[in-house]
Amino acid sequence: xxxxxxxxxxxIKTRGQQVTLRCSSQSGHxxxxxxxxxxxxGPQFIFQYYREEENGxxxxxxRFSGLQFPNYSSELNVNALExxxxxxxxxxxxxxxxxxxELFFGEGSRLTVL
Amino acid sequence: xxxxxxxxxxxxxxxxxxxxxxxxxENTAFDYFPWYQQFPGKGPALLIAIRPDVSEKKxxxxxxSFNKSAKQxxxxxxxxxPGDSATYFCAASNTGNQFYFGTGTSLTVIP
Numbered sequence: 449x450x451x452x453x454x455x456x457x458x459x460i461k462t463r464g465q466q467v468t469l470r471c472s473s474q475s476g477h478x479x480x481x482x483x484x485x486x487x488x489x490g491p492q493f494i495f496q497y498y499r500e501e502e503n504g505x506x507x508x509x510x511r512f513s514g515l516q517f518p519n520y521s522s523e524l525n526v527n528a529l530e531x532x533x534x535x536x537x538x539x540x541x542x543x544x545x546x547x548x549x550e551l552f553f554g555e556g557s558r559l560t561v562l
Numbered sequence: 563x564x565x566x567x568x569x570x571x572x573x574x575x576x577x578x579x580x581x582x583x584x585x586x587x588e589n590t591a592f593d594y595f596p597w598y599q600q601f602p603g604k605g606p607a608l609l610i611a612i613r614p615d616v617s618e619k620k621x622x623x624x625x626x627s628f629n630k631s632a633k634q635x636x637x638x639x640x641x642x643x644p645g646d647s648a649t650y651f652c653a654a655s656n657t658g659n660q661f662y663f664g665t666g667t668s669l670t671v672i673p
Contacts, residue, residue, distance in 0.1 A: 488665075489665055489666065490653075490664050491606065491651070491661075493660035496660065504659060540605075551661060553598075553605030555603065556605050
């Protein structure tokens, strides 16, 4: 069983640039959510995708956007990067949006904004 | 507003001792309370979880105690080992919605 994989693992951008992060969900999982984890903090929910539609969003501005593809993989896009966007971005998958069972996390993409 | 409050921020325990981490929540709609363990450079991994219809759940050396009336839950690690040194996050969720995580507890187990 393949786990959640994310790419890239590390990247450095400058303020104002745009970034795309990618996630492949665990086999059999059709729901993907994205979390931002600032240094020394717990993960903060960005949004969730189910069947290619966003079906939940946390307190993040519209410059954070996403996509889910038919194979359930997902992308997180962040426009007009700000210094505070520097964080570990975690992708998590599960079997369905109404399933409150285990979230399976990837190892994350570490974004540094200079 | 922090939906889940976690304490302590850091914890140092001798090998063989008991590690206790506490969390509190406000939203009574939460119906799932997991604990995640995170090692440096890795994503969080589920350790143990409980639903509010039981007051305690034990899996090996790990126990969750849940107090519905006080809206509190805690993680107890018995016979703590150096390999348990990691950051622990409590979380809460209600059906179909986002997970709210605590701010984390950095546990160090001294040999």
